[in-house]
Amino acid sequence: MDFDLSPELAALQLSVRRLAQDKVKPRARQIDTTGDYPTDLFEAFRDADLLGLCLPTELGGSDAGILGLTVAIEEVAKYSNAAALMLLLTRLPVGPVLIAGSDDQKKRYLPGIASGELRAGFGLSEAQAGSDVAGMRTRAVPEAGNDGAWILSGTKCWMSGVREADWYTVFAKTGDPASRAHDSITAFIVERAWDGVSVGRTDRKMGVHGVDTGELVLDQVRVPADNVIGEVGGFRLAMLGLNAMRPIVAARGIGLAEGALMYATEYVKQREAFGGTIADLQGIQWEIAKMAVDIEAARLLTYRSAWLADQGKFTKEYVPFLSMAKYFATELAVRASGLAVQLLGAAGYMEDHPTELWYRDARQLTIVEGTSQVQLGLIARGVLAHDLWWD
Numbered sequence: 001m002d003f004d005l006s007p008e009l010a011a012l013q014l015s016v017r018r019l020a021q022d023k024v025k026p027r028a029r030q031i032d033t034t035g036d037y038p039t040d041l042f043e044a045f046r047d048a049d050l051l052g053l054c055l056p057t058e059l060g061g062s063d064a065g066i067l068g069l070t071v072a073i074e075e076v077a078k079y080s081n082a083a084a085l086m087l088l089l090t091r092l093p094v095g096p097v098l099i100a101g102s103d104d105q106k107k108r109y110l111p112g113i114a115s116g117e118l119r120a121g122f123g124l125s126e127a128q129a130g131s132d133v134a135g136m137r138t139r140a141v142p143e144a145g146n147d148g149a150w151i152l153s154g155t156k157c158w159m160s161g162v163r164e165a166d167w168y169t170v171f172a173k174t175g176d177p178a179s180r181a182h183d184s185i186t187a188f189i190v191e192r193a194w195d196g197v198s199v200g201r202t203d204r205k206m207g208v209h210g211v212d213t214g215e216l217v218l219d220q221v222r223v224p225a226d227n228v229i230g231e232v233g234g235f236r237l238a239m240l241g242l243n244a245m246r247p248i249v250a251a252r253g254i255g256l257a258e259g260a261l262m263y264a265t266e267y268v269k270q271r272e273a274f275g276g277t278i279a280d281l282q283g284i285q286w287e288i289a290k291m292a293v294d295i296e297a298a299r300l301l302t303y304r305s306a307w308l309a310d311q312g313k314f315t316k317e318y319v320p321f322l323s324m325a326k327y328f329a330t331e332l333a334v335r336a337s338g339l340a341v342q343l344l345g346a347a348g349y350m351e352d353h354p355t356e357l358w359y360r361d362a363r364q365l366t367i368v369e370g371t372s373q374v375q376l377g378l379i380a381r382g383v384l385a386h387d388l389w390w391d
């Protein structure tokens with residue numbers, strides 16, 4: 001058992017840490033205030049070859065795997081979760097194509113992600129169907145004639161990066177609309193430029209400003225047969241992509257928690273009170289120590305889950321470990337950012353410090369890509385079925 005990062009991953013971690021300190025940290029507050037998409041950071045990530053970390057070299061990536069992207073996102077999320085989300089979006093919509101897509105789809109849509117020429121979005125959620133994906137209403141019906149094309153209609157919502165994306169991975173019902181069976185749902189690649197594809201309303205949200213979420217409206221969109229990902233009814237296969245995302249979302253949580261703890265610790269060390277500093281108080285020291293323990297535990301869970309994902313270990317005996325990382329690290333981000341606000345007192349509540357921004361940003365993480373309750377359900381299922389370490 002080796003707990004060290006490989007020399008390549010350690011070098012990646014160091015270079016992204018420097019980039020995050022130099023370029024992301026100074027921009028975080030401005031991105032939050034203006035809500036403008038940070039094109040400069042996207043270009044900085046592109047120039048540092050960070051947009052293809054999860055892609056194989058033959059598709060223009062650097063083959064650093066889920067663990068590589070996890071390590072990179074952790075560094076960026078120490079300062080900005082919006083910037084971390086930009087990196088996450090290099091994998092979320094790409095996952096189903098990598099796992100189940102055809103060679104032609106991979107060649108057409110993935111090298112552009114690595115080079116920064118293309119961006120993508122992931123369309124699963126609908127207004128009435130978030131955790132309960134089987135309730136989706138977006139429909140795909142075979143086009144009249146016999147060329148295998150499909151006509152898609154419906155509205156996806158809360159989609160991250162919807163405005164900037166050039167193509168979308170979209171899930172739609174191809175079976176009976178009333179069916180709750182997973183094989184009634186199929187994944188498609190839909191291009192932004194196609195007739196009938198438009199961006200609807202974008203959301204006014206609490207945090208993670210700068211990367212919009214919003215609606216993707218599909219009005220009788222013709223999707224050629226070549227753009228079906230995997231098999232018709234192959235939703236279960238495409239969902240493997242979401243399992244691979246657990247460590248990547250968790251990385252947004254541990255990075256945010258680390259950033260918040262580092263900031264608050266420096267603050268209490270210089271904040272004078274009672275003839276010393278706030279850091280001299282044992283009650284404060286214990287809070288800092290407990291948070292450091294939790295961050296380390298979250299990092300171990302997350303790195304291991306990234307390693308599992310890179311091994312392709314997605315069967316039921318591994319699913320709970322992936323969910324544990326996502327659950328623990330994102331709940332930790334909420335607690336850590338709350339603690340940071342508290343340790344700064346009134347100052348922590350004000351926009352003069354990044355703590356209130358982290359507090360708002362963290363709240364997203366326990367909701368997206370499987371809420372905490374959904375993750376607990378998956379963990380519980382594994383425990384009850386003795387899929388974990390049971391004698």
Ligand SMILES: Cc1cc2nc3c(=O)[nH]c(=O)nc-3n(C[C@H](O)[C@H](O)[C@H](O)COP(=O)(O)OP(=O)(O)OC[C@H]3O[C@@H](n4cnc5c(N)ncnc54)[C@H](O)[C@@H]3O)c2cc1C
Binds near residue numbers: 127132370373377
């Ligand atoms: C900022 C942001 C960005 C997003 N980006 C994307 C994106 O890019 N693409 C995309 O497709 N979606 C995206 N989403 C949507 C996100 O995936 C959904 O919000 C999430 O899946 C939860 O669905 P819901 O919001 O409908 O909540 P609901 O499913 O309505 O859940 C409401 C509450 O009930 C609980 N609950 C639900 N089911 C269970 C259960 N079985 N057991 C116990 N409790 C349960 C939930 O945990 C939650 O607390 C984004 C959301 C946000 C906030």
